[in-house]
Amino acid sequence: KNLARPASRALGVYNAGLSADAVQQKYGVARIAKLASNENPLGASPKVIAALEADARFSAIYPDASSAVLRAALAEETGVSAENIVAGNGSEDILHMLALAFLNPGDRVVTLIPSFGLHEIFPRMMGADVTLVGVSAQQQFDIEAWEQALSTPAKMVIFSNPSNPVGCMLGREGFARIIDAAPQDCVLVIDEAYFEYCENEPDYPDSLRVLAEQSRPWIVLRTFSKAYGLAGLRIGYGLASHPELVNLLDRVRTPFNINRSAQTAAVAALQDKQHVRDSIALVTAQREKMAAELTDLGFTVAPSHANFLFFDCGQPSAELAQRLLTYGVIIKPWRETGYENWIRVSVGNEQDNRQFMQSLKYILAEEA
Numbered sequence: 001k002n003l004a005r006p007a008s009r010a011l012g013v014y015n016a017g018l019s020a021d022a023v024q025q026k027y028g029v030a031r032i033a034k035l036a037s038n039e040n041p042l043g044a045s046p047k048v049i050a051a052l053e054a055d056a057r058f059s060a061i062y063p064d065a066s067s068a069v070l071r072a073a074l075a076e077e078t079g080v081s082a083e084n085i086v087a088g089n090g091s092e093d094i095l096h097m098l099a100l101a102f103l104n105p106g107d108r109v110v111t112l113i114p115s116f117g118l119h120e121i122f123p124r125m126m127g128a129d130v131t132l133v134g135v136s137a138q139q140q141f142d143i144e145a146w147e148q149a150l151s152t153p154a155k156m157v158i159f160s161n162p163s164n165p166v167g168c169m170l171g172r173e174g175f176a177r178i179i180d181a182a183p184q185d186c187v188l189v190i191d192e193a194y195f196e197y198c199e200n201e202p203d204y205p206d207s208l209r210v211l212a213e214q215s216r217p218w219i220v221l222r223t224f225s226k227a228y229g230l231a232g233l234r235i236g237y238g239l240a241s242h243p244e245l246v247n248l249l250d251r252v253r254t255p256f257n258i259n260r261s262a263q264t265a266a267v268a269a270l271q272d273k274q275h276v277r278d279s280i281a282l283v284t285a286q287r288e289k290m291a292a293e294l295t296d297l298g299f300t301v302a303p304s305h306a307n308f309l310f311f312d313c314g315q316p317s318a319e320l321a322q323r324l325l326t327y328g329v330i331i332k333p334w335r336e337t338g339y340e341n342w343i344r345v346s347v348g349n350e351q352d353n354r355q356f357m358q359s360l361k362y363i364l365a366e367e368a
């Protein structure tokens with residue numbers, strides 16, 4: 001007898017990709033370029049490492065279940081009051097809480113495709129119906145398609161901006177149009193995991209200011225996994241419309257969801273903004289260089305506002321990804337219909353990027 005909930009049984013397992021250790025063990029390559037998970041090539045700030053070392057002696061003690069020090073630091077950083085801030089074991093934990101707190105079987109969720117898998121998987125876990133809105137032929141947000149999709153009732157709207165894996169950015173006007181089009185009684189979830197890479201671009205919407213005028217519940221998600229370089233510690237946060245929304249998420253989350261190292265590290269990371277600026281400067285310079293090289297090789301590269309590039313590699317990307325592994329290069333092939341030839345590659349440091357480009361060229365030469 002299958003005792004599982006049908007909605008759980010029907011789920012796919014999220015493809016979290018391979019670790020550097022796993023690839024090293026299997027292929028015996030000397031150097032691994034892990035460019036599959038949009039991590040920070042500079043790693044964590046030295047201030048974070050010092051704080052973690054100092055905190056290690058308290059490992060026997062449970063962390064603060066309310067992440068109070070961290071939420072106060074985030075309040076200072078964002079200008080949002082601490083009672084409107086929720087912390088998560090990665091921002092994916094907050095996506096999970098939102099699904100648990102809001103979604104009933106049959107509720108309609110509108111999200112983007114191609115997109116971060118969990119925007120679709122967690123709603124489906126609850127038995128929700130998911131409407132997927134595609135991107136335009138130019139790999140941009142298709143505002144008209146969004147307006148169309150939002151013209152019928154929906155319980156939740158989720159998208160990332162800039163969007164993973166495409167890298168496209170929804171500008172001010174498009175953001176306002178999508179928010180206006182969303183049904184009045186729905187929850188707006190704006191996933192800004194890659195916020196730091198484009199917050200200074202003139203057309204990047206000030207989502208907090210726009211959303212502050214909304215009467216519906218909303219939440220903006222951000223993370224320490226990308227520009228702050230703390231992916232291994234698992235810490236993200238949400239800036240919410242109301243303290244009641246944070247309180248609701250507090251009811252469904254696991255009590256000690258943020259371990260003490262993660263809390264300590266995140267507070268220290270907020271004190272080293274220079275490290276974040278250095279990371280962004282490195283990545284955006286390397287991204288433009290890599291995009292130009294891929295374009296020169298004849299590939300179609302989607303314009304990116306984040307720390308990765310999405311491009312059409314002209315052949316089944318799963319096979320190319322497999323061959324790149326033999327060179328120690330880990331990237332993420334896309335599988336969805338229409339994107340079977342697309343690859344997402346994170347922008348790493350110069351050495352990683354060179355290893356990726358050279359391996360790609362070797363493979364293309366072998367094929368020629």
Ligand code: PMP
Pocket residue numbers: 037038089090091092093116160163164191193222223224225231234235236
């Ligand atoms: N949202 C988006 C759009 C992402 O790309 C990612 C990471 N791939 C996440 C959320 C989750 O990040 P984390 O759980 O590490 O904060």
